[in-house]
Amino acid sequence: MSRLFVVNQSSRAGMTKILIDCDPGHDDAVAILYAARHLDLVGITTVFGNASVENTTRNALAICELVGLDVPVAKGFAGPFVGGEPPFAAAAHGKTGMDGAELPEPTRKIIDAHATEFIIETARAHQGELVLAIIGAQTNVAVALRLEPRLRQWLRAITIMGGTAGVGNVTPTACINVYSDPEAAHVVFSSGVPIDWIGYETTRTVLMGAGDVARLRAGGKVARAIGDLVEFYRQNYIRIYGIDGAPMHDSCAIIPFVRSDLMRHVPVALRVELAPGAARGMTLVDRRGIQPGVTLPPPRTPLPANVGMAVDVEIRGVIDALVDTLLTYD
Amino acid sequence: MTKILIDCDPGHDDAIAILFAARRCELVGITTVHGNASLANTTRNALAVCALAGLDTKVAQGCAAPLVSPAVHAPDIHGRTGLDGATMPAPTREPIATHAIDFILEQAERHKGELVLAVIGPETNVAAALRREPKLATWLKAITIMGGSTTIGNITPAAEFNIYADPEAAAVVFASGVPIWMVGYNVTRQTGFGQADIDRMRNSASRTAKTIADLMQFYLDGQRRVFGLDIAPMHDVCAIFPFVAPELITYVETSVDVELTGTYTRGMTICDLRGKRATGAGAIRDAARPNAKVAISSNARALIDQVVEAIVAYP
Numbered sequence: 001m002s003r004l005f006v007v008n009q010s011s012r013a014g015m016t017k018i019l020i021d022c023d024p025g026h027d028d029a030v031a032i033l034y035a036a037r038h039l040d041l042v043g044i045t046t047v048f049g050n051a052s053v054e055n056t057t058r059n060a061l062a063i064c065e066l067v068g069l070d071v072p073v074a075k076g077f078a079g080p081f082v083g084g085e086p087p088f089a090a091a092a093h094g095k096t097g098m099d100g101a102e103l104p105e106p107t108r109k110i111i112d113a114h115a116t117e118f119i120i121e122t123a124r125a126h127q128g129e130l131v132l133a134i135i136g137a138q139t140n141v142a143v144a145l146r147l148e149p150r151l152r153q154w155l156r157a158i159t160i161m162g163g164t165a166g167v168g169n170v171t172p173t174a175c176i177n178v179y180s181d182p183e184a185a186h187v188v189f190s191s192g193v194p195i196d197w198i199g200y201e202t203t204r205t206v207l208m209g210a211g212d213v214a215r216l217r218a219g220g221k222v223a224r225a226i227g228d229l230v231e232f233y234r235q236n237y238i239r240i241y242g243i244d245g246a247p248m249h250d251s252c253a254i255i256p257f258v259r260s261d262l263m264r265h266v267p268v269a270l271r272v273e274l275a276p277g278a279a280r281g282m283t284l285v286d287r288r289g290i291q292p293g294v295t296l297p298p299p300r301t302p303l304p305a306n307v308g309m310a311v312d313v314e315i316r317g318v319i320d321a322l323v324d325t326l327l328t329y330d
Numbered sequence: 331m332t333k334i335l336i337d338c339d340p341g342h343d344d345a346i347a348i349l350f351a352a353r354r355c356e357l358v359g360i361t362t363v364h365g366n367a368s369l370a371n372t373t374r375n376a377l378a379v380c381a382l383a384g385l386d387t388k389v390a391q392g393c394a395a396p397l398v399s400p401a402v403h404a405p406d407i408h409g410r411t412g413l414d415g416a417t418m419p420a421p422t423r424e425p426i427a428t429h430a431i432d433f434i435l436e437q438a439e440r441h442k443g444e445l446v447l448a449v450i451g452p453e454t455n456v457a458a459a460l461r462r463e464p465k466l467a468t469w470l471k472a473i474t475i476m477g478g479s480t481t482i483g484n485i486t487p488a489a490e491f492n493i494y495a496d497p498e499a500a501a502v503v504f505a506s507g508v509p510i511w512m513v514g515y516n517v518t519r520q521t522g523f524g525q526a527d528i529d530r531m532r533n534s535a536s537r538t539a540k541t542i543a544d545l546m547q548f549y550l551d552g553q554r555r556v557f558g559l560d561i562a563p564m565h566d567v568c569a570i571f572p573f574v575a576p577e578l579i580t581y582v583e584t585s586v587d588v589e590l591t592g593t594y595t596r597g598m599t600i601c602d603l604r605g606k607r608a609t610g611a612g613a614i615r616d617a618a619r620p621n622a623k624v625a626i627s628s629n630a631r632a633l634i635d636q637v638v639e640a641i642v643a644y645p
Contacts, residue, residue, distance in 0.1 A: 067592075171615045172587075172602040175370065242605060269487070271594045278587045279488075279595035286487035291558050296406055299486050299494070 014087040015040040016257050017129050019122055021115065022250065023049030023074070023136030024059035024098050026233040030226065030322055031135060031250035032060070036069050037325050038258040042130070043072045043122055045115035049136040049180055050089045051097025053078045059098040061106035067329050069221055073108070076115030076140040082180035085139075089176050092236050100226045100232025116147060116165070123154040130154070131257060134188065135161045135250035137177055142184035145191050152193050159196040160188070161253040162284030163270070165309065166201030171281065173202040178272060179281035186272040189283075189306060196265055198252045198310035199283065206252055206315050207245025208234065212323050220330020251322055252310065262317045265308030285309065331356045332573040333444050333471075335437050337430070338566065339451030340363025340375035340413055342549040345542070346568035346637060347450055347476075348376070348384045352385050353640040354574045357439050359388045361430035361554065365451040365495055366404045367412025369394040373438050375413040377421030383538050383644050392430025392455035396496035401473030404491060406586070407552055415548025416541045435461045438469040445469070446573050450476040450501065450566035451623075452492050457499035460506050476506070476569035478586065478599030479515035480624060484557075486597065490515040493588060501588040504599075510622040512586060513568040514581065514599060521568055521630040522561035523550065538644035567637050568628065575636060578629045585618035 022028040028050070035041050044064075046057040049151045057075045064073065079086045094100065111118065119140060123130050132155055134141055141158070145151050162177030162185065170176040178185040189195065208230050216227030234246035255262050269286040273279045288300045339343040339362065351357045360380075362373040372393045380387055394567055395401045408414065427451050428436065434455060438445050447470055456473070460466050476498065477492035485491045493500045504510065520583040523531075523546050532543035550562035587600040601624050602617050 132424050167603050169604065171584075172600050172604060275592045275594050275595070276591050277591040277595070278600050279589045279592045279598060282488075282592075282595060284488050284594045287482050287485060288487060289557050289559075291556060294556055296556070299402075300406065300484075303487065 003227060005014050016131055017042050017126050018131045018133055018184045018257065019043045019045065019119065020133045020134065021045045021119070021140050023051070023056040024063060025056065025136065025250065026093060026098060026229050026246065027248050027250040029063050029098060029229060030248055030326065031259050032063055033067060033226070033329065034251050034322055035254045037328060038309050041071050042126070043074065043118060044141055045074045045076050045118055046263065047076045047115065047136045047140050048086045049177065050093040052088065053127065055097045057110060058106065059096065061110070062103040064108060065104045065106045066225055072111045072116040072118065074113050074118035075110045077143070080137065080184065081139050081142060082183050085174065086180055087170060091240055092233065094232065094245040097231065101228035103225060106217060107323050119144045120135055120148045120151055123151055127154045129156055131156055132158045133253050134158060135253055137180035138162065138188045139181045140182040142187035145187055152191050155193050157194045158188065159194065159253045159256065161198055161203060161250050164200040165285040165287065166199070171278070173279050174281035178283055182272050182274050182281045186274060188272050189270055189272055195307040196253070196256055196310065197270060197307040200249065202310060202313060203249035203252050204243065204247045205207055206248050206313060206318055207243070208248060208319055209245045212319055215323050216326060219327045222329035223327050246318065248322055252313065252318065255318055255321065259321055262321065263310045263313040265310055267305035268307060268309045269305050270302035270307045271303065332440050332446050333358055334446045334448055334573065335359050335361065335434065336448045337361045337434070337455050338376065339363050339367070339372040340379055341366040341372065341451065341566065342413060342545050343564050343566040344450055345379045345413065345545065346377055346564050346641070347448070347570055349383055350567045350637050350640045351448065351570050352383065352387065353643065354387050355570065356388050358441065359390065359433060361390045361392050361433055361455055363430070363451045363455050364393045364394050365492065366408045368403065371412045373425055374421060375411065376562055377423065377425070378413070378418040381419040381422045382541055382632040389430050390430040390433035391425040392464065393458060396452060396454055396470045397457060397498045399496065402451055402495050402627050406556065409548065413545065418541070418545035427642060431459045431462055432456045435463050435466055438466055442469050443499060444471055446471050447473045448569050449473060450569055452495035453477070453503045454496045457502035460502055467506045467508050471505060471506050472511065474511040474572050476513055476518065476566045478512055480601045480603060480626065481516040483598065484515055488595045489597030493599055497590050499599045501590060504586050504588055511569070511572040511581070512599070512622045513625040515565065517579065517625040517628050518565035518632045519559070519563045520569045521628050522563035522635055523634060525550065527634060530638060531641055534642040536642045537642050539642045542641055553606050564634065564637060568633070571633060578625050578633045579625050581623040582626050583620045583623050585620050586622045586624060587618070
């Protein structure tokens with residue numbers, strides 16, 4: 001099994017440009033640090049979700065401070081597009097949204113531009129090249145798509161962690177990233193931009209266990225701090241879900257752009273349920289297996305595919321890639 | 331043997347459920363409902379199945395349309411008559427004069443605390459009966475449902491046909507307070523006749539089984555064509571097994587919510603399978619009170635073997 005790709009940090013020419021829209025967040029932190037090592041991370045935008053946008057922004061700056069990462073950080077929306085009290089995932093992530101470790105006080109500041117403006121400007125500057133990773137509520141990106149109609153052509157791809165094709169977390173059928181702002185998710189999923197997607201039902205199995213935490217805690221300052229974060233998250237998952245491991249949800253959206261051997265994507269139709277019933281926020285995926293060429297009248301008619309859904313994830317390969325990468329920071 | 335009344339919309343898999351229950355339970359009656367085909371067709375099909383197998387079970391005709399929404403049928407799966415694929419004998423009798431709703435009430439009251447109602451089509455009759463006589467909920471021993479799914483649907487990505495065809499009725503039934511077993515499409519799509527099972531029925535000495543083999547071949551060919559499956563799922567008979575061989579299906583006791591207003595999810599059974607949750611967990615919506623035992627998996631081969639044995643035992 002091939003190990004970590006060694007990347008020459010001083011030269012990022014030819015590397016995939018990526019902007020991460022996120023709500024750090026324990027798993028967001030790992031995703032950011034993984035992307036910063038292997039891709040051309042051109043910026044970070046923050047959104048409410050795992051905690052308030054003030055907290056997720058401070059957490060993003062703290063992660064950058066921890067490793068000396070110099071990328072623009074732009075603050076985004078504090079709540080969902082249509083309104084209502086945003087639900088914060090305090091149970092899994094703690095009061096600050098990223099409890100569990102002693103992190104340095106940020107010295108860097110956010111840039112002046114709103115996250116939405118920064119997304120548009122960055123995509124404009126790198127037309128056809130930019131991958132946008134959305135690993136929290138999709139509010140910033142939905143507004144950007146509406147504000148700038150050309151954005152959908154400028155983006156090379158969007159990669160999303162959010163929603164579920166199986167069991168939910170915040171409700172029986174919904175994952176918090178989509179439930180937090182279903183209208184925004186609908187705008188993004190129906191935008192026509194090529195989308196890679198992975199759902200909570202899969203990412204909740206991509207776990208860092210006690211052994212992985214031990215490897216991190218045996219490392220340098222950065223690895224130890226991340227090890228503490230991961231261990232806090234793992235303990236919460238044991239307590240809340242009876243799952244012994246810290247799920248690396250968000251990294252699953254980044255991994256495909258570095259290691260195409262660790263999962264593949266199949267085209268599926270994904271729709272967001274917006275009606276105000278018990279299924280609100282559900283990402284409905286058509287997996288009935290209707291054979292190609294079979295025409296069926298409504299309501300059986302298959303829906304057109306709009307995302308590449310991640311399948312066959314090599315869990316141990318993903319976790320090893322993440323831990324190996326984190327250890328290179330010291 | 332368990333006293334059972336089957337409310338159904340024959341339907342290929344309904345026919346198998348009737349024949350299996352007639353052998354392994356005390357089948358007190360059959361009621362028919364719109365669903366796989368029109369009520370006239372499902373009623374005729376139920377009587378034809380009885381004629382085929384020599385059953386004198388009473389058949390009472392029920393509701394022709396759902397409580398609220400327009401009727402929806404499944405000709406792509408079951409054919410124009412609802413039971414295409416074989417030459418069925420002509421019915422030898424009529425349905426009884428009593429409407430299905432009243433027949434359900436009559437039988438439940440007569441067999442108070444003992445009667446299991448197997449609902450293997452749209453739930454219109456049962457919902458109407460519960461509304462007509464609230465005491466029905468206390469008379470019934472249990473309701474066992476073929477319907478819904480914990481995962482994917484068939485008629486729509488999220489919804490299984492029986493629930494989709496009358497979601498309002500299903501909501502009434504799931505809220506009734508009667509002990510409920512739900513065997514959904516997630517299990518039943520993996521529990522069916524393979525080609526070898528159909529061949530065994532065709533090659534048996536049973537005249538009934540040979541006709542059934544023709545019906546099942548039609549059904550299997552359709553499932554292959556539409557879904558790429560290599561079995562003919564015997565959805566409905568699975569709902570009989572909780573009261574015949576319960577060890578062959580595993581269940582989770584949880585809450586089932588029938589979605590009525592969703593754009594993409596109308597008719598979906600939302601089953602809470604999240605498992606362990608801490609209380610006071612902030613953003614996480616707590617579990618609702620359990621209202622059903624929901625099937626999660628089956629020993630399909632053992633189950634189907636019992637079904638085939640029952641079929642080939644007919645003359």
